[in-house]
Amino acid sequence: MDGELDLNRRAEIREILRVDAPGSPILVDLSGVMYADSTILAELLRFHKEAAEHAVPVALVIVARQFARLVQYAGLADAFSIFASVDEARENLLMGRQR
Amino acid sequence: MTNRSHLRIRRPATPNTTRAIRHVLVAFLTAIGVDEDSRDDIQTAVGEALANAAEHAYEGTEIGQIELAVEVGENSLCVDVIDEGNFIERDRRPGRGFGLTIVRAIARDVSVDRRGGTRVRMVFDTGHLPV
Numbered sequence: 570m571d572g573e574l575d576l577n578r579r580a581e582i583r584e585i586l587r588v589d590a591p592g593s594p595i596l597v598d599l600s601g602v603m604y605a606d607s608t609i610l611a612e613l614l615r616f617h618k619e620a621a622e623h624a625v626p627v628a629l630v631i632v633a634r635q636f637a638r639l640v641q642y643a644g645l646a647d648a649f650s651i652f653a654s655v656d657e658a659r660e661n662l663l664m665g666r667q668r
Numbered sequence: 669m670t671n672r673s674h675l676r677i678r679r680p681a682t683p684n685t686t687r688a689i690r691h692v693l694v695a696f697l698t699a700i701g702v703d704e705d706s707r708d709d710i711q712t713a714v715g716e717a718l719a720n721a722a723e724h725a726y727e728g729t730e731i732g733q734i735e736l737a738v739e740v741g742e743n744s745l746c747v748d749v750i751d752e753g754n755f756i757e758r759d760r761r762p763g764r765g766f767g768l769t770i771v772r773a774i775a776r777d778v779s780v781d782r783r784g785g786t787r788v789r790m791v792f793d794t795g796h797l798p799v
Binding site for chain 1: 683684687705708709711712715716719722723766767769770772773784
């Protein structure tokens with residue numbers, strides 16, 4: 570997902586953020602997102618809960634400062650595993666699988 | 669007396685429109701010399717108020733208007749998001765958004781006036797502005 574994640578794109582976000590294979594780690598690459606509002610936060614929370622129910626580890630890649638601060642302002646910084654790059658997120662997910 | 673800048677936009681309250689209004693706001697903030705970090709934060713807060721109005725103000729009724737009004741002070745910015753519909757705080761819906769929590773975390777002052785619609789007033793510290 571990239572560009573602006575706002576109310577306009579809720580249906581698309583909802584369609585993309587789904588848990589298809591129980592157990593397989595999911596990397597959500599949001600590095601191309603330039604703007605996000607609380608629409609995406611609500612969808613990420615729902616997705617995170619769904620993933621936890623299926624024991625699926627999730628890593629988010631968030632680069633844009635606006636998006637990172639949005640997560641902080643909403644008090645959700647500790648609710649997600651957030652990384653600044655895809656490599657970092659992938660490494661974390663792989664390490665989790667080896668434990 | 670100094671003539672300060674201001675911005676006023678009134679459009680139908682749709683998700684597409686709120687995005688366009690947000691873009692105009694960012695261009696305005698850039699033009700008056702608001703720094704990038706503050707622009708990001710102000711866009712975030714105002715974006716939440718606009719989204720809240722577009723999603724809820726005219727639920728179950730014909731879509732009405734949404735208005736953005738910005739008044740520039742020497743060291744602050746006063747932004748009103750106004751609609752003529754019903755105010756529903758997204759924070760109060762379980763599992764839903766965090767709109768007002770985010771707005772309150774960013775703005776110095778926030779007030780909501782529900783007389784004859786809803787006016788969300790946000791005041792932001794900006795530091796000295798050249799305009």
